[in-house]
Every structure is written in C-alpha cells, then in structure tokens.
Amino acid sequence: MKVEKGIFYRIDWVMVILYLALVLMGWLNIYAAVYNDSHQQITDMHQKYGKQMIFILAAMILAVTIIIIEPKFFSQFAYFLYGFFLVMLIVVIFAGREISGSKSWFAIGGFGIQPAEFAKMATALALAKFLGSLDRNIKNPRHLIMAVVIIILPALFILLEHDTGSALVFLCFVLVLYRAGLTGYVLLALVAMPVLGVLALIINKFILTAALFVLSVLIYIRTRRRFRHLLIVLAVFLASTGFVFSVHYTVYHILEPHQRQRINVLLGNNTDLKGAGYNVNQSLIAIGSGRLLGKGFLQGTQTKYNFVPEQSTDFIFCTVGEEHGFIGSLIVIALFLGLMIRIVINAERQRSKFSRLYGYGVASLFFIHFSINIGMALGLLPVIGIPLPFFSYGGSSLWAFTILLFIFIKQDALRYELV
Amino acid sequence: MERVLAYRRLIIIGIFLAVGLIFIVRLFYVQILVDKYILSANNNVLRYITQYPARGLIYDRNGKLLVYNEAAYDLMVIPRQAKNVDTMELCRLLGIDRNEYIRRLVKARNYSAYRQSIFESQITRENYGFLEEKLFRFPGFFVQSRTLRKYTYPIAAHTFGYIGEAGPEIIESNPYYKSGDYIGVNGIEKSYEDILRGEKGMKIRVVDVLNRDKGSFQDCKYDTLAYAGTDLYSSLDEDLQEYGEKLMANKKGSIVAIEPTTGEILCLVTSPTYDPNILVGNIRKKNYKALVFDTVYQPLFNRALMAMYPPGSTFKLVDALVGQQEGVLFPTTTYGCPGGFSIGNGKIVRCHPHPSPLNLIGAIQISCNSYFCRVFRSIIDNRIYTSTRQAYEKWRKEVMSFGLGKKLGLDVPGELNGNIPTPAYYDKYHGRDRWHSMTIISLGIGQGEIGITPLQMANLAVTISNRGWYYVPHIIRAIGKKDSLNPGFREKKVTDVNTAYFDIVVEGMADVVTSGTARASKIDSIDFCGKTGTAQNPQGKNHSIFIAFAPKLNSKIAIAVVVENAGFGAEWAAPVASLMIEKYLRRTVRRKDLEERIMNADLIHGINVKNESRKGDFLPD
Structure with a gap:
C-alpha cells in the first residue's frame, strides 16, 4: 500500500x-x-x-x-x-x-x-x-x-x-x-435480566418462580427432549430463580436507601x-x-x-x-x-x-x-x-x-x- | 473465523437503533401527546399576581363623597427568605409577642417555605408608615397593597351594604372571582357589583426554584392592566339621611323619602343602625358577629325594605281612590258615624269621637273608620260584579297598581313583597267563597292580613302626589357620569285609578295637616299633605305611621315614616316626617323644641318620652 x-x-x-x-x-x-x-x-x-x-x-x-x-x-x-x-x-x-x-x-x-x-x-x-x-x-x-x-x-x-x-x-x-x-445467549440474558428484575420487584417472587417453572416445562416439551436439553432448561430455570431472589434481596437489603428509592420511583411505587x-x-x-x-x-x-x-x-x-x-x-x-x-x-x-x-x-x-x-x-x-x-x-x-x-x-x- | 462474525455488526447496530427508537417514542409521548408537563412547567415558574382595581366611588345627590377607598396593606412573608429578621422590632411594630411571631411563621412554613403567605392582614395606612421605613430589616417580608372601603359619614349602612371575600359557591359559579377576591355582599355594593368592581389585572412574573423574582414573562406580553371601578352617583341626600338617622335614634322604625317626579330615593333610614365603618377590614369579623347576635335590636335588619306593617289609616287614601274609580264613591258621598261600624255578631269597628256626618274630604281629614268601612263595603258588594270574589279581585288589582303587595324593583337588594291577600288565602281561612265584605272589613281601614313595607308606603305618597303614576324608586341616579340618568328606572308606572280622582284626596290630605289628625305637625308657610296611620300590633304598642308629600303642587319630596310601638301616627311619625320635610325644603329646621323632643326620645327604653303635656294635640286616626 x-x-x-x-x-x-x-x-x-x-x-x-x-x-x-x-x-x-x-x-x-x-x-x-x-x-x-x-x-x-x-x-x-x-x-x-x-x-x-x-x-x-x-x-x-x-x-x-x-x-x-x-x-x-x-x-x-x-x-x-x-x-x-x-x-x-x-x-x-x-x-x-x-x-x-x-x-x-x-x-x-x-x-x-x-x-x-x-x-x-x-x-x-x-x-x-x-x-x-x-x-x-x-x-x-x-x-x-x-x-x-x-x-x-x-x-x-x-x-x-x-x-x-x-x-x-x-x-x-x-x-x-x-x-x-x-455466544449471543449472553446478550439475550442481558436483555432478559432487567425484564426479570423489574418483574421481580412488581410481582410476588413465588408467583414469578412458578411462572418461570411453567415456562421452562413448556420450552423443554418443545425441544427434542434430550438429556442435554433438560440440563440446559433446568440450569436456566435455576439461574433465573436465583436471579429473581437475589434482585429482591439486593434491592431490599443491600442497596442504600437512596438507591432503593430511585428504583421505586421508576417502578411508580413512589410518587413523592x-x-x-x-x-x-x-x-x-x-x-x-x-x-x-x-x-x-x-x-x-x-x-x-x-x-x-x-x-x-x-x-x-x-x-x-x-x-x-x-x-x-x-x-x-x-x-x-x-x-x-x-x-x-x-x-x-x-x-x-x-x-x-x-x-x-x-x-x-x-x-x-x-x-x-x-x-x-x-x-x-x-x-x-x-x-x-x-x-x-x-x-x-x-x-x-x-x-x-x-x-x-x-x-x-x-x-x-x-x- | 473472525470474518464470519462480521454479521454481528448488524445485530449491534440493531440494538443501537432499538434504543434510539424507544427514546423517540418516549419523547413523542412526553413532548407531543401529553399536556400535563407544560402545565406543570408553568406552575413551576410563573406567578400570576392579581392587580386589584380600586372600587368605584359613591357620591350623594349634591356631589358629596360618601364611599371611597383607603389603601391598606397585607404584610406577606416568604418563610425561606426570612432570615436574620430583627424579630424584636417587628413584633413591637405589629404588637405581637415572640411566640405569636413563631406561631405565624410556622403556619406560613407549613403552607410553603418558598411561597408567600399573609403574615398580618389589612394594616392601616398609618401603621404601614412605621413599618415601611424598617422593612429592609425584615428580609423575606414584603407588603402587598389592597384597598379598604371607607365611609365619609357613618350613615346609610344598610343601603351601602358591605364587601367580603368571595365564598366557594361564588368562585365556583362565576369564573371572574378567585379566592381572596372581594365581592359586594349586600346593599349597593351587591346590586352594582359589576359596575363598582372594575376589571382585575394580571401581572405574570417568572420565578426560579427558590421563588426569587426573575422578571416579567415575555416582556409583559400577557400582562393585563387593572381598570378601576365606575363611580356611582346616588340620589341620597347626605344631610337628610344623617338627619333622619338622628331623629330615629333610639327608636325602631324607618323613614323613606323619595323625589316624586323622578323616583329617586332621598333617604332610606332604618333604625337601629350601625356605623358602616365597623364592617371594614380586619375588625369586620368580630363586629359582624356582634351585630348578628344582637337579637333584641336586630341592627342588620333593614326595616325600610323588609319590615311589613299593616298600613292602618294611611290605607284609607287607597280606599278613597279605588272607590271613586269603581264608581261607588263621590266627593259628596256622606256617611254618618255613630262612634263605630257594626259588622254583625255584636262586633264593632270602633271610631274616635268626631263631628258627623262627613263627606270624603272630612272623612280623610278626621280619619273616620266608619266612613271607610262603608266605602270598602260598597266596593266589595258592588252589584256590577257577579260575586264577592270578582269584586275583590278587581279591588286587589287596583290596589296593587299602586305598587303595593309586590316588590317594586328597587336597586338595593333585600326588598320584600308585602302582602295584599289573595282570594285563595281567604278561601283557605273561611272556606271557598264563604267570605264576604264584612269578613274582610278590616282591610278597609288598613288592618288585618294586609302588609306593606315603608318603601311601599313612601311610594304610595309619591303616586298620590303625582296624581296617579310613579317611577320605580331607586338609589342610584347616575352611573359613571354625574348627569346621566340610571337607565334601569325610566319607565313610568301608571295606576289603574284615573288622574281626576286624586285631587279630592290630596285636598283631604292637606286638611289632615292644617286642621286634621296631624295638625300639630304643620310647618309655617310650607303646605304639605299627609295622612296619619296607627297600625295595631298584637305584640305591643301600636306602630305610629305617617305618609306625606310637599309641597302640595309640584312636590319635591314624598315620605313615609314608621315608628314601631310608639302610639298614634300623629304622636311620632307625623312630627318626624314634618321635620324631615322642613329639613329638605329649607335645609334648616326652625322648630328646635320639636326637633329636640324627637331626637332625645328613647322609645326603646322609654326614656325622655315627653308628649303628655300636649296630648290633646294628637288625635287618634
């Protein structure tokens, strides 16, 4: 050149x-x-x-x-x-x-x-x-x-x-x-996480867990039902559940009050x-x-x-x-x-x-x-x-x-x- | 391997665009679709400051200023800016202690730390003088000017009425009024509110987050000026009104005087009364309460417009007029009086001793009960009507054509109808058509169910002096320009009684004063015509009533006087009317003895009631 x-x-x-x-x-x-x-x-x-x-x-x-x-x-x-x-x-x-x-x-x-x-x-x-x-x-x-x-x-x-x-x-x-x-799944996960996080804060976490479970079962049925798929679906399910609970815990026990308030404001829980x-x-x-x-x-x-x-x-x-x-x-x-x-x-x-x-x-x-x-x-x-x-x-x-x-x-x- | 992944740029660009799109949609929603943010923005920065116009002034018929405005000041505070205040000095100036200062500041802060609250309202001009010099020592405090109504003379309180803060119902129903605005609550202030109030202006200021003034909004483009209210020229004669109130001091009752040719009210006295200046400013609340709770004297009750009395013998004038109109009475008609008029069942309408028989003029002069009972009978039992009811209805219509029994339409609120009973009333009382002339005979001498207000009595005098017509009485003769006539009162009301029948009645009334029931009240060289009345009153002593006009021809004044629980018409009402007429026509009263006797008499407590020595002069009517 x-x-x-x-x-x-x-x-x-x-x-x-x-x-x-x-x-x-x-x-x-x-x-x-x-x-x-x-x-x-x-x-x-x-x-x-x-x-x-x-x-x-x-x-x-x-x-x-x-x-x-x-x-x-x-x-x-x-x-x-x-x-x-x-x-x-x-x-x-x-x-x-x-x-x-x-x-x-x-x-x-x-x-x-x-x-x-x-x-x-x-x-x-x-x-x-x-x-x-x-x-x-x-x-x-x-x-x-x-x-x-x-x-x-x-x-x-x-x-x-x-x-x-x-x-x-x-x-x-x-x-x-x-x-x-x-892998692109990481991006998917990054998009899914905030959605799940918001849901975790506005829906009862046990109901949310149940919904995730039903969703996981449905997804597994749609696959070819190999053992490998079962493991993946199970892992994703466990990860999401863990995520839901940890979001909940983080927001209500770890975050500082002003940060918690900011999140509440965003979710419409706080109109002060x-x-x-x-x-x-x-x-x-x-x-x-x-x-x-x-x-x-x-x-x-x-x-x-x-x-x-x-x-x-x-x-x-x-x-x-x-x-x-x-x-x-x-x-x-x-x-x-x-x-x-x-x-x-x-x-x-x-x-x-x-x-x-x-x-x-x-x-x-x-x-x-x-x-x-x-x-x-x-x-x-x-x-x-x-x-x-x-x-x-x-x-x-x-x-x-x-x-x-x-x-x-x-x-x-x-x-x-x-x- | 690396190159294979080049497609991923599209996914990444897609993510960028997706976020951009979300932002654009959100911006579209926030900026274009929803209105609330622009409203909130204006709330944030714009302060609308009302410019209160001066209310219109009120003059009397001779150009004397009766009602004007005086500057008053509200001391305002913005709590957040109230720092390093010389508290001691401020407390001293306002006459409050430190605790009160703190209490008020806390109250203001609870409303808003950034916005203004009233700290002390309606400070008078004198006190403001002291405050103004030192205002710089009180940061956060400033003064907002308002006006207070002031009355040059302490008279005619009920006629002027008063102003007060517009209440929630008014604010809701009329978009002009906002919280804190004043509105006429009674009297002229109420009936001419739209003319007196003027037009509010609006200044728009821009403020920052700490409520600090940042200047005008868009170079005052949206500011509006305040326009002062229009002045009113009242027909009241200040001298006469003041004189009337003095005469009526310590008496219950009223005086209404009207200029017959125009319907302009010269005075509208009701007693007991109060000084209108006490219902102004920050003392209003306390004083108003005291007036409301004074149930003995009822100083807020406007007797001139709202009290209904049986007119007593003054009503005989109406009998005389209606009788002639109906063709059952002639000047020559003569009836004898055997000391009373028998109405059957052994009941008698009594009459006082007097020469008998009498013709019409004599009957008016002497006020013969028997005579007018007969006249009334002849009207009601007139053969040309098929029934008592029909005759009564005709009578009632003609009586009401004098403005009796219904509101005249005065431009002062509160007027009552009075009462000329309907046939239905008697039906209910006696059974349908089971009543006749003898049942209702007391109407003929102005007693019974009939009720007339002093204003209506005065208007009756006006009508007789005009020989059959009147203008609706009014208190405001001109609006804005001194010589313009109030356009609401230019329609002549004509009675159902022919003009020709009035002269004979006027002659009778002249004789009442020269040699009749009211002869003690005659005035040298003023020929005035009057008629006494004594209204029976189940609660106590009779009400003393007198109506009159003067001079006999081309009358300048027509008047009605009612003095409650006082006795014969000739005893109190006639001398009061006589003094008023003298005062108005001569501008000065020569009969100081009479004046003194009336002014000093306290009929409410029965003090200084000196008329025994001259008892023979007061004839019953």
Whole structure:
C-alpha cells in the first residue's frame, strides 16, 4: 500500500464532523442551562460555559496530538495505560476528594480530574489488545476469563469509590466480547435480566418462580427432549430463580436507601414528587414543556431557574428537550446514533483485529452513556449519574471521550498500515 | 473465523437503533401527546399576581363623597427568605409577642417555605408608615397593597351594604372571582357589583426554584392592566339621611323619602343602625358577629325594605281612590258615624269621637273608620260584579297598581313583597267563597292580613302626589357620569285609578295637616299633605305611621315614616316626617323644641318620652 497523502487526508471526516457538532451543541447547551443575565458572555471564565470552552480547546489539542503521534503507540502502550489508570483508581480512594458521596476526584488546582473516565478508555484499549492477539480465542475459557477480569477489575475499584454509575458502564464491553465471538445467549440474558428484575420487584417472587417453572416445562416439551436439553432448561430455570431472589434481596437489603428509592420511583411505587421523585419529575416537566419546537435557545425556564437538578451534568438532556423540543431532541439522538453506527461500520473495515475490537469498545462506551443518561432523563431508567458524552459539563469526561474517539479515528486512518 | 462474525455488526447496530427508537417514542409521548408537563412547567415558574382595581366611588345627590377607598396593606412573608429578621422590632411594630411571631411563621412554613403567605392582614395606612421605613430589616417580608372601603359619614349602612371575600359557591359559579377576591355582599355594593368592581389585572412574573423574582414573562406580553371601578352617583341626600338617622335614634322604625317626579330615593333610614365603618377590614369579623347576635335590636335588619306593617289609616287614601274609580264613591258621598261600624255578631269597628256626618274630604281629614268601612263595603258588594270574589279581585288589582303587595324593583337588594291577600288565602281561612265584605272589613281601614313595607308606603305618597303614576324608586341616579340618568328606572308606572280622582284626596290630605289628625305637625308657610296611620300590633304598642308629600303642587319630596310601638301616627311619625320635610325644603329646621323632643326620645327604653303635656294635640286616626 502506498502512503502518499498525509494523515489528515485519510481521516474519516464524517466521524470528526459528528464529533465537532456534538461538542458544539453540548457547549451551547451548557451555556443555556446555567445562563444568567448578569453573566451573558459565553466566554466568561467564572461560569461553567467559559470553563467548558477551555476544556474544549484542550480537547482539540489532545485530538490533534493523538492524530500526529506514533501510530503504534496505543496498541503498544495499551497494557501500560490500563495499569496506570488502575493504580490511579486505587490512589483516588485514598487521595481523592469526595464530591456528592463518591470519592472519585483528584483536585488539581481549580479543576477536578476523574480517573474513572479515563479508565474506561484504557479498558477499551486493553481489552482490544488482549483479544486482538492472533492466538487469543474467546472460546477458550481461560482467555474468556482473562478478558472478563480486564473488564471487571476497574469496575470493582470504581465501586469502591461509591460511583455505581461509572461501574455499570463497564457492562457495555459485553458487546465487544460478543463481536469477538461470545455466544449471543449472553446478550439475550442481558436483555432478559432487567425484564426479570423489574418483574421481580412488581410481582410476588413465588408467583414469578412458578411462572418461570411453567415456562421452562413448556420450552423443554418443545425441544427434542434430550438429556442435554433438560440440563440446559433446568440450569436456566435455576439461574433465573436465583436471579429473581437475589434482585429482591439486593434491592431490599443491600442497596442504600437512596438507591432503593430511585428504583421505586421508576417502578411508580413512589410518587413523592418533593422527595425521591423530584428529579425525574422535574426532568420530564422540562422536556415535556418543550413540545414540538422547544422554547428557543436561552428561553428555557425549568433548567435555567434550577428546577431541574444537575442540569449541566447528568440532566443536560433536559435543556435540549426544553429549548429545542422534539425536533431538537431528535437531532441530538440522530447525531449520537450516526456517530455510533459510523464507528461500528468503520470498525468492520479494519484489517487489524486490535483496531476493530477497539472500535467496538468505543461504540459500546458511547452507547451505554447515551442509553443510561437519556433513559434516565426520560424517566425510563433509575437515576444513575453518568455523563452524556460531549454534552455534560466537565473536563475529564470530555477529554476521555475525545481521546477514546480520536485513537479510533487515528487507527482507522492508518487501517492499511496497521495489520 | 473472525470474518464470519462480521454479521454481528448488524445485530449491534440493531440494538443501537432499538434504543434510539424507544427514546423517540418516549419523547413523542412526553413532548407531543401529553399536556400535563407544560402545565406543570408553568406552575413551576410563573406567578400570576392579581392587580386589584380600586372600587368605584359613591357620591350623594349634591356631589358629596360618601364611599371611597383607603389603601391598606397585607404584610406577606416568604418563610425561606426570612432570615436574620430583627424579630424584636417587628413584633413591637405589629404588637405581637415572640411566640405569636413563631406561631405565624410556622403556619406560613407549613403552607410553603418558598411561597408567600399573609403574615398580618389589612394594616392601616398609618401603621404601614412605621413599618415601611424598617422593612429592609425584615428580609423575606414584603407588603402587598389592597384597598379598604371607607365611609365619609357613618350613615346609610344598610343601603351601602358591605364587601367580603368571595365564598366557594361564588368562585365556583362565576369564573371572574378567585379566592381572596372581594365581592359586594349586600346593599349597593351587591346590586352594582359589576359596575363598582372594575376589571382585575394580571401581572405574570417568572420565578426560579427558590421563588426569587426573575422578571416579567415575555416582556409583559400577557400582562393585563387593572381598570378601576365606575363611580356611582346616588340620589341620597347626605344631610337628610344623617338627619333622619338622628331623629330615629333610639327608636325602631324607618323613614323613606323619595323625589316624586323622578323616583329617586332621598333617604332610606332604618333604625337601629350601625356605623358602616365597623364592617371594614380586619375588625369586620368580630363586629359582624356582634351585630348578628344582637337579637333584641336586630341592627342588620333593614326595616325600610323588609319590615311589613299593616298600613292602618294611611290605607284609607287607597280606599278613597279605588272607590271613586269603581264608581261607588263621590266627593259628596256622606256617611254618618255613630262612634263605630257594626259588622254583625255584636262586633264593632270602633271610631274616635268626631263631628258627623262627613263627606270624603272630612272623612280623610278626621280619619273616620266608619266612613271607610262603608266605602270598602260598597266596593266589595258592588252589584256590577257577579260575586264577592270578582269584586275583590278587581279591588286587589287596583290596589296593587299602586305598587303595593309586590316588590317594586328597587336597586338595593333585600326588598320584600308585602302582602295584599289573595282570594285563595281567604278561601283557605273561611272556606271557598264563604267570605264576604264584612269578613274582610278590616282591610278597609288598613288592618288585618294586609302588609306593606315603608318603601311601599313612601311610594304610595309619591303616586298620590303625582296624581296617579310613579317611577320605580331607586338609589342610584347616575352611573359613571354625574348627569346621566340610571337607565334601569325610566319607565313610568301608571295606576289603574284615573288622574281626576286624586285631587279630592290630596285636598283631604292637606286638611289632615292644617286642621286634621296631624295638625300639630304643620310647618309655617310650607303646605304639605299627609295622612296619619296607627297600625295595631298584637305584640305591643301600636306602630305610629305617617305618609306625606310637599309641597302640595309640584312636590319635591314624598315620605313615609314608621315608628314601631310608639302610639298614634300623629304622636311620632307625623312630627318626624314634618321635620324631615322642613329639613329638605329649607335645609334648616326652625322648630328646635320639636326637633329636640324627637331626637332625645328613647322609645326603646322609654326614656325622655315627653308628649303628655300636649296630648290633646294628637288625635287618634
């Protein structure tokens, strides 16, 4: 393959433009969310939107740096980066600053750095590196277990920081494993689990168990009734029953009260709109009042006047819904879907297994943030505080997602050289 | 192996799209299908602040201001913002102690920590002056202005009525009224509510989550201005009303005076009364209770419109008119009086001693019972009718054409019908058609089942002075502009009795004052016409009644006076009417002795009742 043109000619500009569009919209939305009449200047450094502008400029520098850096750097240093951030995750537990219940921040000057955000990126690299080696096969149980350990380790450390939301994000790497050859039943199970979990909380667990048993019997009758089928059906039945009971136990005995309340709110068991249900209700009010076209840029009232809590971070989507309405929300959702699908399509054209699996890791990370954050704002998921990529205020998240994406853009641009 | 799995990208993309689709459906539901979120959003940020207009003013017929508005202030508090308050100072200004301060603050907080509650209502202007200077020392407290009704003179309380907070039934039935609004509850305030109230305005403010004001909503595009109520020009004569109330002090009864040519009410006195200023503001509740529970004097009872009395001898005027109309009585008709009128079974309608026989004028002048019993008989037993019933119905129709026995349609609420009995009433009492002229003879001298309100009596005087017609009496002569006429009262009501028959009756009434039953009440150089009445009253002393108008030609004032449980018409009602007429026509009263005797007399407790020395002057009627 000839390498004649410079790297900037070979970059997939579609991904870059989608990225820039999302970052710009994110910035304007932060401006709208915390806008007030006495600080109208969008570059005011004392306001969140001014700081976000600095973050964006820094992110641009990072992006360019990544593009011009030595091509093999990331695949070679994948394990090193992974190890580095694992250590950081542990260090932060002891040296970090506690912000709203989770001890996951390093305070550096006026800014906070959240190692968990970077750990996601490092995990995507390490997982791709591990599974990308030619001699690795996911059908080999030892390799599978290693891959799972790579995923679970950072998640565990993050759990120790009491940042449940960020830990949950690591679940998305199942999609990478799936693309690497893991059986599709795992995906099925992942879809079945939340359904079963919700059922476990709204239906009496013994009735649910009985129903599962009847279902299992019916499924077994439909098979060729070999002994092997009986074992599988039995195993699935036992697993589901165990799951139902453990969900029940977890929610009512292990979860902390505020988490339990969030789940109750979601299930409609708790309509205390001044207490636990306040956030979600105010979020829906903000989004719902946007109607078709929205109230217009800077015209939102629910977010601007602080009715929606965390409106510049976890609930940033409310500003989109309120000020830009159904159409604006649709555009944002379309941009995210476009970016994620583009990454998956580009991932498939990679010649290097590392690049391909890394691409899937990137798409999966975007996907889970997108799903949980917007799902929460729309009252479809319990309140889990994770950022919406490029939209939520904060340097760590913006930089981590920028690095994450641009490593893939770089790999993709050099897909003919990297094998 | 790796390449084989490439199809899995489609499944993964499918999952992405599925989640996106779920979001879009949910967004469509939340943003397009359901309305409740936009309503909640407005609830969150918009505060609708009502702008209360000033109520219309009320003037008397000479341009004197009777009813106006005074600024009052509600002290409001937003509990969450009430921090670092100089509690001691605030308590001192409001005259409350610390415990009361805490109690009120807790009450407000229980309603809402972020929204305003009333801390102290209707602070007067003087007290507000002290408060205003120091308001900055009480963060979280602010003042909302309201208006209080004020009355320049402590008179005509029942006529003005009062205003109060609109109750739940009103709020439900009339969308204009919201909780906390005031509405006229009685009197002119009620009947002219729509004109007096003006138009409320609305200011829309935007607030943040802590209820802090963030400015107007869309540059005041949806704000509306308040329009002040329209002023009313009453026909009341303040001097006359005040004078009448003084005359009636410590007496039960009423005075109604009307300008005959227009139907405009000059005064509407009911006694006992109260100062309208006591039913205003934060003292209203306490005082109203006291008035309601005063069952002895019943100060809230508007006797002028609601008390029904048998008209007594004043009704003889109606007999005289109807008799002539029916062709059974002529000015020359003469009857003798043997000291009473026998109605059979040994029963007699008694009459007082007087010269006999008398013609019509003399009978009115002397108020002969026998004469008018005969007149009444001749009407009811008139041969041209086939039955007593038919004759009675004709009589009743003609009597009612004077505005008796039914509401006149005054523009002050509460008026009662009075009662001219129906034939059905007598059927029920005596059996169908088993009654005749002698059974109901007491009607002829204004006694028995007949009931007439002071307003109707005054209107009778109006009708006679006009020789057969009247305008519906009314208290508001002009709305908005001083000289516009109240359009509701421009229709002339004409009686069934021909104009020609009135002059003779008027002559009789003139003689009543010059040389008849009311001669003690005559006024030098004012020729006025009157008729005394004494209504028998099973509960106690007779009610003293007098109706009159003056001057005899082109009358300026027609009047009815009722003094309850006082005695003959000539004793109390006639002098009261005479003084009122003098006051109105001359603007000053020369007969100070008479004035003093009437004003000081306390008929309720029987104090200063000085009329024994002149007893011979008061003839029974």
